[in-house]
Amino acid sequence: MTSIRRRTWTTPEGTDKTAWLVDYRDAAGKRRAKQFSRKKDAEAWSTTARYEVATGVHTPDSQSITVEKAAELWIKRGERENLEASTLAAYGQHVRLHIVPMCGDKKLSQITRPIAEGWRDQLMDKLSRPMATRVLRSLSAIINEAQSRGHVAQNVVAGVKVRRAKREKPKIVIPTKAELRKVLAAAEASDEPMAHPLALILIFAGLRASELRGLPWRCLDLKAGTITVDQRADLKNQIGAPKSEAGYRTIPLPGSAIAALKIWKVACPPTDQDLVFPSLAKKVMSHMYLNINLMGAVQLAAGIADPVVKDGSPVLDKNEQPTMAQRYTLHDFRHAAASLWIEQRVNPKRVQTWMGHSSIQVTFDTYGHLFDQADQDAAVAAAIERELVGV
Numbered sequence: 001m002t003s004i005r006r007r008t009w010t011t012p013e014g015t016d017k018t019a020w021l022v023d024y025r026d027a028a029g030k031r032r033a034k035q036f037s038r039k040k041d042a043e044a045w046s047t048t049a050r051y052e053v054a055t056g057v058h059t060p061d062s063q064s065i066t067v068e069k070a071a072e073l074w075i076k077r078g079e080r081e082n083l084e085a086s087t088l089a090a091y092g093q094h095v096r097l098h099i100v101p102m103c104g105d106k107k108l109s110q111i112t113r114p115i116a117e118g119w120r121d122q123l124m125d126k127l128s129r130p131m132a133t134r135v136l137r138s139l140s141a142i143i144n145e146a147q148s149r150g151h152v153a154q155n156v157v158a159g160v161k162v163r164r165a166k167r168e169k170p171k172i173v174i175p176t177k178a179e180l181r182k183v184l185a186a187a188e189a190s191d192e193p194m195a196h197p198l199a200l201i202l203i204f205a206g207l208r209a210s211e212l213r214g215l216p217w218r219c220l221d222l223k224a225g226t227i228t229v230d231q232r233a234d235l236k237n238q239i240g241a242p243k244s245e246a247g248y249r250t251i252p253l254p255g256s257a258i259a260a261l262k263i264w265k266v267a268c269p270p271t272d273q274d275l276v277f278p279s280l281a282k283k284v285m286s287h288m289y290l291n292i293n294l295m296g297a298v299q300l301a302a303g304i305a306d307p308v309v310k311d312g313s314p315v316l317d318k319n320e321q322p323t324m325a326q327r328y329t330l331h332d333f334r335h336a337a338a339s340l341w342i343e344q345r346v347n348p349k350r351v352q353t354w355m356g357h358s359s360i361q362v363t364f365d366t367y368g369h370l371f372d373q374a375d376q377d378a379a380v381a382a383a384i385e386r387e388l389v390g391v
Contacts, residue, residue, distance in 0.1 A: 002050050004042050007035070021169045022046045032383040052371035058110060067111075067139075068104035070146040071095045077145060077361025086235040094138040098123065108143060133162040141152075172334045172366060175328050179304050179389055186302035188260075194277055195298055197264040201227065202295070202330065203388070206355055208232065209330040211247070213285050214239050216274040222262055225253050229356065237284035239273060247356045254385035291330050299326040342370040 003023040009017050020042035022034045034049075036042040052317075075095065078088050097284070103111075103119055119139070123132040140157040147155050175183070181202055201207060205227050207215070214233035228250045232242050242248055253261075261276075271282045272391035279285040299305055303325040308315040316322040341351050348371060352363040364371070 002046050002366060004046055006039075021376065022049065025302070041226055064107045064109035065146065065151045066104060067106050067108065067142065068100050070108060070151065071099060071104070072140050073149065074142045074145040084234045084236075084240065085238070090134075091138055093098045094135045095142075098127070098135045099139055099142070103139075108146055111143070111152075111156055113159070114155045116160045119157075120160050120162060130284065136160065136162055170385075172335045173328065173332045174339050175304070175332060177387060179327075180306060180336060183298055184303040184388060190298060190301065192297070193267050194264055195294055197257065197260040198277055198290075199298060199333075200260050201253070202333040203336055203340075204254055204257050204385075205251045206226060206334045206341075207251075208243070208334060208356070209287055209290060210234065211242070211356075212277060212330075213237075213287065213290060215276045217265065217268075217276055218274060220261060220276065222258055222265075225255070225258050226250050227253055230261060233284045235287065237286065239284065244352075244356070245356050246358045249353055249356050251354045254389075256385055256389045287330075292326070295328075295330060295333070296326040299328060300324060338367050339370050342367055 002022065005023065006020050007019045007021045011017060020036045020039045022036070022042050024032055024034075024046070026032050031378075034042075057299055075088065075091060078091060083091075102122060106115075109368065120132070120136055123135055136157070139158065140155060140160075141158050143152060143155045146152050183199055184196075184203070187195040190196065199213070201212065201215075207227075207229065210232040211229050214231045215227075215229075216231070219228040219230060220226075229242055230248055232247070233239055268276065269278060269282055271278045273284070275282075275284065277285055277290070279289065304327045306327055307322040308325045317323050338351060338355055346354075348363060349360060351367070352360050355363065357363045357366075
C-alpha cells in the first residue's frame, strides 16, 4: 500500500519546512519512503513506483549505485575477462571523458527513459555520430552490468539509439583491378622480400591487419593451398584470439600466393612466435610499419598515390615537389578481396565465412551492392588469379 502524507518541521535556525513523504513497500515487502518538496511530484513518483513494484522493476534509491560506481564495476569485469588493452583503453576514455562528466553522480534507479534520451542528445551535440553511438553503447553496457548485480532492476538506456541516416552510411573504398595489378607488380619488384607474399595474401585472402601481424607459419598449408586464422595481434602487439568466434576460419589461396610464400618461407627469419611477417626485431610487426613502410611503399612505387593537401594547398617536399601519400589502407585491400569473391559469384554465406564476419547481416550491409552487381560465374581462386597475375 502506498500513501502520501504531509510532513512539517522546524530547522535548528527556526525556519518552518514542509515536505511530502511517499510511504510504500517494495517488491520484497520492505517499507520504504521518499520525500519531495511538492505534492505534485510526490503523486507522480508514487504512481510510477506502484507500477514498478507491481511489475518487479523497482529499485529503491538506497539500494542503487551511481553511474560512476557502476562504470568502475564494468571496467573491472573487463579486466578480469582479459579484454584487449586497446578495448579497455577505449572503454576507459568513454567513461572518463564523456559518461562521468555527463551523468556520473546520477543514481541508476533515478534514470528514466526521457533522461536517457536527453543524454543521447547531449552526446550527439558534442561528438560525431559514430563516437556518440559508441559512448551510448558503453553506457548501456554499464547499466546492464549493474542490473546483473542487482543494483538496478531495468536498463532504460538499452532502448535509446543513435539512428544513422541512410545518407550517412559510409561507402567502402575498393582498389580497381588495374590498381591491384600495379600493386602486385610493384610488390614483386620490391627490394623487400616479404612485400610480394604480403600483397598476395591481402588481396586474395582478405585478412585483417591484426590477423596478418599475428599470422604464424603453422596456419599456412602450402600443400592444400589454404590459410587458417586462429589468432591475431592487438595494437600493443600482443598475440591473442581472433576478433570474434567468426574470426576462426580457413580461406583458399591461389597457386601464385602459395609459390610466393614458399620462396618467402626460405628467406623469412625465424622467430619465437613463428611469425610469417615479423618485424626487423623478429617480433610482432606494428600496424604502422605494415601499412606505411610496406604496403605504403609498394603503392608509391606503383604510382597509386595522391598529393598530401593541407589547408587547401598541396604539401611540398624539400625539392618543392608535391608530397605523395598512399591511396589505400590495409582495410581497403580487405574490401578488394571481398569484391573479387563476389564478382565470381561466391555464395554470400561463404563470403561471410571467409571475411570472418559475425553475421550475414554485416556482410550484406557492407557488400550488398556488390552482390547485386555480380554477373559472372567461374572457379573463384583460379579466375581471380588469371585476371590479376596472368597465370
